[in-house]
Amino acid sequence: MADELPLSAEFPRADEAQWQALAQKALDGAPLSRITTKTEHGVPVKPLYRAPDWANDPSGLPGVAPFVRGASATKDVYLPWDIRQVVSHPDPAIAADQVMEALEGGCSSVELRVDAAGEHGVVARSALDVQNILRFVRLDLATVALEAAGASTAQGIELAALLAASHVTRPTSSAQIAFNVDPIGALARTGALPGRGDDELEQAARFARDAAAEFSLATTIRADSRPVHESGGTEVQELAFLIAAGADYVRALMTAGMGAEAACRQILFTASVGADYQVEMSKLRAARRMWSRVATAFGASGAMKLQAVSSRRMLTRRDPWVNILRNTAACFAAGVGGADIVTIRNFTDAMGPPGKLARRLARNTQIIAQEESSLGRVIDPPGGAWAIEKLGEDLSSAAWELFQQVEREGGLLKALQLGVFQAGVADARAARFKAAAKRKEPITGVTDFPLLQEEVPSIEAVNLPAIVRRAAEASGRAPANRTWAALRLAAIDKATLADLSRTTKEDGAEADPFWPIRLAEPFERLRDLADQRAIAGRPPRIALAAIGPLAEHAARVQFAQNFFAAGGIDAAPLTGDIAALAQGFKQSGVSMACLCGSDKRYTEEGVAAAKALRAAGVSRLYLAGKPGDREQELREAGVDEFIHLGVDVLASLELAHAELGLMR
Numbered sequence: 001m002a003d004e005l006p007l008s009a010e011f012p013r014a015d016e017a018q019w020q021a022l023a024q025k026a027l028d029g030a031p032l033s034r035i036t037t038k039t040e041h042g043v044p045v046k047p048l049y050r051a052p053d054w055a056n057d058p059s060g061l062p063g064v065a066p067f068v069r070g071a072s073a074t075k076d077v078y079l080p081w082d083i084r085q086v087v088s089h090p091d092p093a094i095a096a097d098q099v100m101e102a103l104e105g106g107c108s109s110v111e112l113r114v115d116a117a118g119e120h121g122v123v124a125r126s127a128l129d130v131q132n133i134l135r136f137v138r139l140d141l142a143t144v145a146l147e148a149a150g151a152s153t154a155q156g157i158e159l160a161a162l163l164a165a166s167h168v169t170r171p172t173s174s175a176q177i178a179f180n181v182d183p184i185g186a187l188a189r190t191g192a193l194p195g196r197g198d199d200e201l202e203q204a205a206r207f208a209r210d211a212a213a214e215f216s217l218a219t220t221i222r223a224d225s226r227p228v229h230e231s232g233g234t235e236v237q238e239l240a241f242l243i244a245a246g247a248d249y250v251r252a253l254m255t256a257g258m259g260a261e262a263a264c265r266q267i268l269f270t271a272s273v274g275a276d277y278q279v280e281m282s283k284l285r286a287a288r289r290m291w292s293r294v295a296t297a298f299g300a301s302g303a304m305k306l307q308a309v310s311s312r313r314m315l316t317r318r319d320p321w322v323n324i325l326r327n328t329a330a331c332f333a334a335g336v337g338g339a340d341i342v343t344i345r346n347f348t349d350a351m352g353p354p355g356k357l358a359r360r361l362a363r364n365t366q367i368i369a370q371e372e373s374s375l376g377r378v379i380d381p382p383g384g385a386w387a388i389e390k391l392g393e394d395l396s397s398a399a400w401e402l403f404q405q406v407e408r409e410g411g412l413l414k415a416l417q418l419g420v421f422q423a424g425v426a427d428a429r430a431a432r433f434k435a436a437a438k439r440k441e442p443i444t445g446v447t448d449f450p451l452l453q454e455e456v457p458s459i460e461a462v463n464l465p466a467i468v469r470r471a472a473e474a475s476g477r478a479p480a481n482r483t484w485a486a487l488r489l490a491a492i493d494k495a496t497l498a499d500l501s502r503t504t505k506e507d508g509a510e511a512d513p514f515w516p517i518r519l520a521e522p523f524e525r526l527r528d529l530a531d532q533r534a535i536a537g538r539p540p541r542i543a544l545a546a547i548g549p550l551a552e553h554a555a556r557v558q559f560a561q562n563f564f565a566a567g568g569i570d571a572a573p574l575t576g577d578i579a580a581l582a583q584g585f586k587q588s589g590v591s592m593a594c595l596c597g598s599d600k601r602y603t604e605e606g607v608a609a610a611k612a613l614r615a616a617g618v619s620r621l622y623l624a625g626k627p628g629d630r631e632q633e634l635r636e637a638g639v640d641e642f643i644h645l646g647v648d649v650l651a652s653l654e655l656a657h658a659e660l661g662l663m664r
Contacts, residue, residue, distance in 0.1 A: 016048075016050060019048060020032065023047070035047040039235055039236075039279055040235060040236075040432065041234035041237070041395075041428075042398075043235075043236065043395055043398055045278070046390075049386035051386065054384075054389045057384065057389070058393075059289075059383065059384075059389060061073065062074075062380050065301065065302050066288065066293065066302060067291075067292050068289045069338070069379070069380040069383045070288075070338050070379065071303035071305070071340070075376060076376075077376065077377055079376075080335070080375070080376020080377070081334075081335055081341060081366075082108050082143065082340060082341040082342070083106065083107045083108045083342060083367065083370075084109040084143075084307070084341050084342065085102040085107045085110055085111070085344075085362060086110075086113050086343060086345075087099050087110050087113065088113040088115075088121045088122060089122060089353060089460070089462070090115070090118035090121070090122060090123050090468075091122075092122055092123060093132075095112070095122045096132060096133045096134075096136075098359070099133060099134065099137060100136055100137075101359070102359070103142055105363050106364070107142075108142060108143070109143035110145070111144075111147055112130075112144060112146055113147040113149045114148060114149065114152055114159050115148075115149045115152050116150075116151050116471075117151035117468070118467055118471075119464070120150030121147070121152070123467055123471040124159075124497075125471055125496055127162045127163075127166045127496075128166070129162075129471075130162050130163055130166040131166035139167065139174070139176055139177060140171070140175065141176075143176040143178060144177055145178035146163050146178065146179055146180050148186070152497070153186050154183075154192065155497065156181045156183065157203055157204060157207050160179040160180070160207060160211070161500055162500070163179060164177075164211055172215050172216075173214075173215075174217065175215050175217060176217050176218070177218040179211060179215075180219075180220075180221075180222035180268060181207060181208065181220055181222065182204075182221065182224055183204050183413075184224075184245050184412055184413055185224040185227060187417075187509055187511050188227040188511070188513065189227050190513055191510060191511055191513035192508060192509065192510050192511075193508050194508055197417065198413075201252040202255070202256070204252065205249075205252040205253045205255065208256070208258075208266050209257060209258055212258070212262070219265070219266055219267065219268040219305065220266045221249050221253070221267045221268070222269075223246040223268070223270070224270040225239070225271045226271065226272045227514040228241045229271070229313065230272060230312055230516040230517070231425055231517060232426075232429025232430075232432045233428050233429070234428045235280075235283045235399075236399045237399075237402065237421075237424060239283065239287055239396065239402075240399045240402035240405075241412065242271055243290045243291055243294055243399070244412035244415070246291060247294055247407070247411065248411045248413055249263075250263045250264060250295075250298050250300075260298040261299075263298070263300070264295050264298070264302075265305075268307055268341075269287065269306050269307065270306075270307040270308075270309060271283070272308075273308045273309070273311060273337075273339075274310075274314050275314055275329035277332050277337075278387065278391065280330065280334070280337060281336060281338075281388055283337075284306065284308065285338060285382075285392040286395040286396035286399060287396075288304050289396045290396050290399060290400060290403070305340050305341075306341070307340065307343065308333075308337070308339035308341070310326075310327050310334075310343065310345045312345060312349060312516065312518065314326050314330075315347070315520075316443060316445055316524070317351050317524050318445060318451075318520065318524050319444075319445030319446065319451050320348055320351060320445075320457060321347070321445075322444050323347035323349075323350075324347045324365070325444075327347060328365055330344065331344050331365050331366055331369050332375065335369055335370070335376060337382070342366055344362045344365050345362065346361075346362050347361060347362070348457055350518060351457075352459040353462050354460065355458045355459055402424075416512075417510065425514060429517060432519065433517075436519045436520075436522075436650075437651065438647065438648055438649060439645075443519055443520050446566065447520075447523055447649065448562060448566075450527075451565075452565055452570055522650055523567065523653075526566075526568055526650075526653055526654070527567065528568075529657060530567060530568025530657070530662060532662075533660075533662050538570070539568050540568065540662060541569065541571070541588070542569050542572075542590060543571075543572055543573075543585050543593040544557055544560050544572065544573040544594050545594065545595050545596065545609060545613060546573050546575050547596070547605050547606075548597045552598040552600075553596045553598070556596040556624040556625060557624075559596075559624055559643075560594050560622070560643065563624075563643055563649060566649060566653060567653030567656060569656060569660070571594070572590075573596075574593075578612045581609065581612065582612040582615065582616040583616075585616045585618065586616050591617075591618070591660070592618065592619060592659060592660070593621055593622070594621070594623065595609055595610065595613070595639070596624045597624075602623070602627075602634075606623070606630070606637070607637040610634060610637035610639050611638060614638035620641070620655075620659045621639050621640050623639045623641075623642050623643070624642075624644070625643075626642060
């Protein structure tokens with residue numbers, strides 16, 4: 001037995017009662033519940049977890065059911081998780097170069113995002129296109145994954161067939177491919193499928209069965225909760241969606257003739273991870289716990305192959321450099337939380353096609369985490385940590401209830417067609433936007449500490465019409481003598497996407513789609529409007545009338561500057577007595593002003609200052625702070641609005657834009 005290392009032996013023992021007494025003192029009499037936060041779904045997150053919170057550890061050991069601590073008892077210290085990068089440049093030739101750039105730059109796998117229209121991915125329309133893009137890739141050394149996007153979202157099976165056909169002249173038994181066929185995800189993203197839901201599941205299962213026979217190392221199906229996350233859903237909704245999708249696919253695969261164990265091995269589970277690493281690590285562990293329970297019910301072992309992709313909804317177009325920090329936190333959560341595969345988005349994703357710097361940083365974030373930070377050298381670092389284990393258990397319990405509700409509705413595919421799940425996600429999205437508008441969910445660089453004069457990173461220029469035109473010409477010369485019904489993997493090496501595509505039926509599955517969001521977008525639109533109306537490069541302005549000495553007004557001046565900068569409005573302080581403030585405003589050439597000072601100063605001089613500024617020509621007057629019991633008096637003196645923590649910042653800025661004539 002290993003000797004104990006008493007790291008805290010030099011400190012006196014403390015108990016929870018002592019901590020509570022100190023916390024109560026710091027809270028100045030407020031209840032301890034004030035520092036118990038909640039996740040987006042309302043699951044409590046305590047400020048302190050202790051052994052009684054996790055008295056009976058059901059997580060087991062790494063590599064042992066329920067696989068919460070990972071599917072394997074060992075870890076490759078040189079590659080603790082698969083570093084996967086997405087390649088999505090629309091030009092197939094450039095995409096081919098970027099595939100090799102990723103692999104030579106340290107990635108262990110690539111994900112090819114394909115969109116026949118080119119707006120969201122590579123314009124690959126034939127098996128020959130796919131073969132050319134991957135011509136230098138050894139699939140026995142590096143995994144190639146597939147993602148159908150944009151106009152090709154519902155063509156996952158067809159694209160998977162093209163990928164299989166492009167490899168038909170090479171050994172298939174050693175090929176590491178993730179075909180990622182996902183009709184449920186396609187329905188969630190687009191709101192429509194070519195055929196009835198059951199038929200689409202059957203088609204996917206038949207492809208998986210046939211492909212698995214030739215590509216023994218491949219996964220063929222993807223269960224993907226990213227549509228829920230990226231449209232604003234909660235962590236509990238993500239988990240329920242992910243596990244329900246997996247259950248639907250296992251049922252379809254078993255109906256197609258596969259055993260439960262083989263069916264489970266065909267599925268790659270994919271989830272988004274954000275910057276809140278405590279919640280995200282717990283979410284990944286909860287996913288493993290839930291899937292082990294479901295797989296066991298089917299008669300399988302329950303090990304899950306899990307891919308984590310950094311969240312897009314958290315990324316910003318303004319001050320995008322902060323996205324590097326967000327991605328780093330997500331990378332930490334994914335790697336330490338037990339993901340088998342990690343994909344980090346480019347920090348310029350919200351701006352457009354990534355440049356070389358963005359692609360390199362996306363790779364190096366993971367490489368540094370593995371090689372310099374040594375995050376993968378310990379098997380399951382959070383294992384046994386009461387805070388992570390208990391929160392993961394609470395998340396899985398809440399998600400299990402929602403999963404059972406989906407199952408009662410006939411499975412996820414049918415639940416989506418009924419629309420109940422989407423309604424819950426829509427409620428979560430509205431609450432999230434409301435929190436962002438009030439800065440309760442701060443967005444650094446956009447709602448908090450915005451930079452009006454920011455340095456913008458470069459993105460890659462793309463001549464999409466020319467790329468699409470060349471692809472159309474190439475497709476026109478390809479043979480088109482095969483039908484979907486007659487396809488065999490070994491007989492379509494010259495087929496095109498048009499050959500394989502099915503005609504959408506009148507009774508095709510339909511559902512309300514999940515619309516992706518970015519929380520920063522409403523504020524970024526205001527910034528865009530302000531930039532368009534900037535004069536000689538100078539943004540619209542508001543005067544900050546600072547009353548009293550610097551020590552009294554500095555905090556609220558800074559608050560007001562950040563407040564208005566979130567809408568692209570520059571805030572210039574004016575100082576001096578009331579007469580000087582009025583004179584300074586007249587000379588400033590602006591139309592709006594905001595009073596900034598201490599509560600005491602507002603009591604003594606607020607009314608007089610408001611009247612003087614109104615007399616000087618202020619069209620809209622703000623006051624930084626809460627008015628207290630003097631609100632009526634201050635309003636009568638000319639104050640139009642009070643800005644403070646908790647107000648709807650977005651609504652206030654929209655009114656300010658209207659006052660400045662910036663709104664369209």
